[in-house]
Amino acid sequence: MIRLYDRETIDQVPWPATPDGDYARRVLDPLVRHGPQRYI
Numbered sequence: 001m002i003r004l005y006d007r008e009t010i011d012q013v014p015w016p017a018t019p020d021g022d023y024a025r026r027v028l029d030p031l032v033r034h035g036p037q038r039y040i
Helices: 019-034
Strands: none
Touching: none
């Protein structure tokens, strides 16, 4: 099943407890919360 998350639900993402999961959380969490404008 595919689930979609937005800035209100990003806290509910079940990030894997692996180095890759930690990296994905650290990159994607701020991107989803604040949008891409901060990074461009």
